Amino acid sequence: MKNSLFIIAFLVFSSSFSQEVYSETMKLMGSRFDISVVANTKEEGEESIHIAVAEISRIEKLISSWDENSQTSLINSQAGIAPVKVASELFQLIERALKISKLTSGAFDISYASMDKIWKFDGSMTAMPSEEIIKKSVDKVGYQNILLDHKEQTVFLKRKGMKIGFGAIGKGYAADKAKILLQSKGVKAGIINASGDLNAWGKQPNNKDWMVAIVNPLNKNKVFSWLPVHNQAVVTSGNYEKYVSFDGELYSHIIDPRTGYPSKGILSVSIFTKSAELADALATSVFVMGVEVGLDFINQLKDVECIIVDGDNKIITSNHIELKQNNHD
Ligand code: ADP
Ligand code: MG
Numbered sequence: 001m002k003n004s005l006f007i008i009a010f011l012v013f014s015s016s017f018s019q020e021v022y023s024e025t026m027k028l029m030g031s032r033f034d035i036s037v038v039a040n041t042k043e044e045g046e047e048s049i050h051i052a053v054a055e056i057s058r059i060e061k062l063i064s065s066w067d068e069n070s071q072t073s074l075i076n077s078q079a080g081i082a083p084v085k086v087a088s089e090l091f092q093l094i095e096r097a098l099k100i101s102k103l104t105s106g107a108f109d110i111s112y113a114s115m116d117k118i119w120k121f122d123g124s125m126t127a128m129p130s131e132e133i134i135k136k137s138v139d140k141v142g143y144q145n146i147l148l149d150h151k152e153q154t155v156f157l158k159r160k161g162m163k164i165g166f167g168a169i170g171k172g173y174a175a176d177k178a179k180i181l182l183q184s185k186g187v188k189a190g191i192i193n194a195s196g197d198l199n200a201w202g203k204q205p206n207n208k209d210w211m212v213a214i215v216n217p218l219n220k221n222k223v224f225s226w227l228p229v230h231n232q233a234v235v236t237s238g239n240y241e242k243y244v245s246f247d248g249e250l251y252s253h254i255i256d257p258r259t260g261y262p263s264k265g266i267l268s269v270s271i272f273t274k275s276a277e278l279a280d281a282l283a284t285s286v287f288v289m290g291v292e293v294g295l296d297f298i299n300q301l302k303d304v305e306c307i308i309v310d311g312d313n314k315i316i317t318s319n320h321i322e323l324k325q326n327n328h329d
Contacts, residue, residue: 018040019188020038021036021204022038022042022046022049023035026053028056028194029056029060029170031195032194033193034191035049035052037182037190038188038205039187052178055174059173060174062087062090063090063166063170065163065164065166071090072165074086075157076162076164078156079158079162079163080160080161084155086153094110094148094164100282104297106257106258107256107288107289108284109142110146110164111141111143111162111163112168112255113163113167115137115255115257115260116163117137118133118137118260119251125244127246128246128251134260138260140161140162142159142257145159146158168237168280168284169281169284170280171194171195171197172194172197172280173276175194175197176277179199179276183201190202196235196236197236198212198229198234199232199233199275200212200230200234201231211228212234213226214236214270214315216309217267217309227272227323231274232273232274233273233276233278234279235276236283237254237280250264254284254288255288256288257288263288265290265311266286266310266311267310267313269287269294269306271283271286271306272306272321273303273305291308294306295316295318299318299319305317
């Protein structure tokens with residue numbers, strides 16, 4: 001009798017603490033977000049997801065180039081005219097973006113954005129822009145002309161017509177911030193996935209690591225390999241979502257800021273590191289650098305790994321990644 005009572009008490013105890021994954025999908029920053037958290041109850045899970053959504057929306061307001069009232073739009077509209085005082089959060093984000101530009105010799109450049117006038121990936125382009133137009137478009141690009149004043153906390157784009165945009169770093173940044181906020185609220189585990197830019201922490205309720213699939217860029221239903229993610233970010237930049245094609249050639253939405261031409265030769269790049277912001281920026285950079293230079297570059301960075309799928313759909317990995325190829329592919 002005593003024994004069975006003990007068992008019942010144990011069952012009640014364990015079920016009231018049984019944890020589950022709660023997930024929601026929504027559109028934020030113009031992209032699909034999948035937010036998953038591990039929680040004790042549905043209410044707790046929903047509350048956490050709500051906190052993450054509010055945080056991502058807050059960031060969107062700060063960095064959106066579409067919202068003409070954002071501080072980013074103000075910087076752009078004052079290009080060549082006057083420095084703009086901004087929130088320290090935005091100032092620091094731009095500062096970090098400039099560091100990555102230096103690190104990548106300009107392959108990554110948030111001032112690529114003035115080129116969105118000539119390259120459009122919404123289906124509206126019918127012909128390749130002329131060489132002359134492409135050459136001219138690069139005039140307005142150059143991270144060296146983004147001037148930061150620490151004391152005044154101002155950002156000044158030196159040339160008229162210059163523009164900055166966070167398309168290659170913003171989703172990663174938002175994933176990081178949402179994760180950090182939820183962790184500070186005591187959420188033990190979760191994944192913030194911004195259309196393939198994700199940051200995960202903790203473990204699944206069954207105590208196993210979260211897993212991420214590296215998919216075949218030519219057929220997203222086929223998985224090349226599954227990898228565990230343990231408190232880190234995984235960001236994939238792919239050619240398969242946004243591109244244009246002329247004369248049978250694919251041109252990706254990632255543009256070499258130094259030439260004005262879209263990058264070629266890579267189908268997808270996945271970067272593994274602690275922060276999704278850095279991973280996001282590096283994925284874009286490797287795309288621009290190409291397979292050889294990109295791989296060499298990643299192999300020189302500490303705690304950063306990558307998986308590149310080249311133009312022939314061949315997988316290339318950095319020095320410390322072991323890939324178990326999926327036999328079902
Ligand atoms: P995805 O949108 O597939 O996650 P990325 O994170 O690489 O891909 O971001 C691509 C976006 O970044 C483009 O749509 C464009 O807005 C912007 N971008 C394109 N080329 C560059 C570049 N060289 N440096 C910085 N941003 C870029
Ligand atoms: Mg990116």
